[in-house]
Amino acid sequence: MQRDLSSNFYFIFKWVIIISFVFYAVFPFLWLVLASLKTNAELLDDPFKLPAVFQFQNYSNAIREAGLGKLIINSLVISTSATFLNILFSSMCAFAIARHTFWGKNVLFLMITAGILVPLNALIIPYFAIINFLNLYDTRFGLILVYCAVGLPVSTFILTEFFKSIPKEIEEASYLDGCNFAARYFRIMLPLALPGLATAGTFQFILCWNEFIYAMLLTSSTDIRTIQFGISYFTNQFFSDYVGMFAAVVISILPSITVFILFQERVINGLTAGSVKG
Amino acid sequence: MQIKKDEVVWLLLFIAPAIILFFLFFIIPILFLFVTSFTNWDGISAEFVGLENYTKLFNKKSFVRAITNNLYWCLTAALITVPLALIIALLLAHRSRGWKVFRTVLFIPQVVSSAAIAMLWAAMFNAEYGLVNFLLDYIGFSDYKNHNWLGNVRTANAALIGFSLCYVGYFMVIMLAKTAGISEDYYDAANIDGASQFQKDLHITAPLIKSTFFLCIILAVIFNLRQFEYVYLMTAGGPANKTQVLVVYIWNELSVQRLGRGNAAGVIMIAIGAILLLSLRKLLKSETYN
Structure with missing residues (x-):
């Protein structure tokens, strides 16, 4: 009897906590x-009431009037290039560290990994x-360079750990077959990794x-503005057009949520590999 | 693998980009920060002024307020957010029903940009159309009907801290992954002894994930020290500097060209971070040996 009471309590406690945090x-x-x-x-009415007509034009208005399309393209170009360069540079460094012995390794x-612990936002003035x-x-390349560098410690850490976990035999065989350093990296390690x-x-x-902060710090023209910095303008621009701002925020968060849902096992594995060991 | 003589050039080529970027955006900025913090640099000229920047900063009420607020954020994260995350992780451990779905859902605030989250929660706290006031009114607290949470001196900080609890999922995911690595044997043995779920969590799981718990506290401290977007976009440090934090303070110094002063604030911020991390590490070490 005692047991049942306490496990009932546990059950209720558990679901109350979980559901309230999901909420x-x-x-x-x-x-x-x-x-x-x-x-x-309608926004000022009951927040749970469905709108009389779904105002999909809020989205088209936000995209057209605020040039969201341009902001999204800028963000895509900058994020993809910075990710490509970051992964290229950090995997090269990680390959050198994980697979070779050399002085100062x-x-x-x-x-590099201690860089994870530096509160980088203290450095905004030096970065500027x-x-x-x-x-x-105010160039795309400036932002790309900064993003590439800021993510370097985490990427190098994750990739070094990953390279270390790949069995050495394949690489050694190719080494004996006369593959040089770069060929071992590009032909053998990258596909395995x-x-x-x-x-x-x-x-x-x-x-x-x-x-957000570096985008605001290092760019000024609307031509190269990224979306996260762009949406912060909505608070002024659409001063009373709250629904336009909401539509813009929804558009800005969709890509990262999509990438997360698609690659969630990767994100969670990377997070735990990167932090549980460190 | 040993490096052959003729491959040294390749090796250097491979580590060079990372090293150059690291020097350019970690080492040089930190040295630069430190050196210019003793000058009155304004972007054009700089003169050595000794410790003047530091004494001026510590005599400024808004700067001291920024430090205390940052510590307040760190403390809340360490004492409320991370322990709550631990409780949720324990509840979802051992492949409890639907754990994957809850894990994904609770992690979502972490993948959304801080700028978007800050704007979303500023809207949630809005006096006219915000959901917070509506819900409070709905459950009977009608005094708050048009309360401006972020604009009021007394409630601005509380509202920000309340909002920060939505990041519980990040720490939960880290600790949940750690619980997955615990051998089932311990639990089987406890089951034979007739232990309740609560006893198992308290006596088996909790001690085994202690180091991860401390790691989460360290991460929480770093995040809360360097946070910028929430305060900048939700209150801009106001009302009356009540919610000021260090990075927003540095940003304000930058926008009035007092770069030396701003960098002194940056040095103080890095020093605070180092002190917090070292003391947490010490605490962690003494805890694991006990």
């Missing part, structure tokens, strides 16, 4: 989507100065797509 995490998004399909007048690895010094202020590259790449892409 906390998801409900705002559902409200956001519903609100983005209303008119500004451990120091290099420790130094360096990008200006390199004459890259595809899952690891995908994990690090998903991480890096989400980081770049979501990044």
Whole structure:
């Protein structure tokens, strides 16, 4: 009897906690989507009431008037290039570290991965100065370079761990067959490391797509503005057009949620591999 | 694998890009931050001013407020968010029903950009159409009908902290993964002894994931020290500097060209981070040896 009571209590406790946090995490998004399909007048009514007519033109208005299409293309170009460069550079470095012995190897690895712990936002003024010094202020390439560097510690860490887990035999055989350094990397290791590259790449892409402070710091013209910085303008631009702002926010979060849902095992594995060991 | 003599060039070529980027965006900025924090650099000229930036900062109420607020964020994360995440992880452990779905759903706030989340929650707290006031009104707290949560000196910080709890899923996922690695044998033995679920969680799972719990606290501290978007987009540090945090403070110094002063604030921020991390590490070490 005693046992039953306590396990009932456990059962109720468990579901109350889980459901309330699911509510906390998801409900705002559902409200956001519903609100983005209303008119500004309907917004002030009961938030749970469905709109009389679904206002899909909120989305087309947001895309047209605020040039969201341009912002999305900019974000896509910048995020994909930064992810590509980041994965290329960090996998090259990770290959050198994980598969070879050379002087200063451990120091290099420790130094780069310690970068994970630096609160980088303290460095916004130096970043601003360096990008200006390199004459890259207000250019796509400047942002790409910064994003590539900011994600370097995490990617190098994930990829080094991954390369270490690949059996050495295949590589040694190719070494004896006379494959040189670069060929071993491009022909043997990269194809074997595809899952690891995908994990690090998903991480890096989400980081770049979501990044806000450097985009605001290092660009000024609307031509190269990214979407996350772009939507923050909606608070002024559509001062009373809340539904337009909601539609823009929905559009801005769709890509990262889609990438996450598609690659969720990768994201979660990468997160736990990257943090449980570290 | 040992490097052959003729492959040294390849090796250097492979590590060069990462090293160059690391120097350019980690080492040089940190040195630069430190050096210029002793000058009155304004973007054009710089003169050595000694510790003036630091003394001025610590005499500024809004700066001290920013430090305390950052610590307040870190403390809330360490004492509320991460323990809550631990409880949820324990409840979802052992492939409890629907754990994968809940894991995905609870993780979603983490994948959405902080800018979008900040704008979403600013709307949630809006006095006229926000959902928070509506729900409070609905369950009987009609005083809050048109309460401006983020604009009110007394409730702005509480509202921000309340919002930050939506990040519970991130830490939960890390700890949940750790519980998956615990051998079932322990639980089988406990079942034979007739242990309840609560006893099993308390005496088997919790001690075994302690190091991960501390790791989550470390991560939470770093995130909350460097956070910017939430405060910048939801309150901009207001009302009356009540919700100011360090990065927003640095941003404001940058926008008035007091770059030396801003960098001094950056040095203080990095120092606080280092102190917090080192003391947490010490705590973690003494805990694991006990």
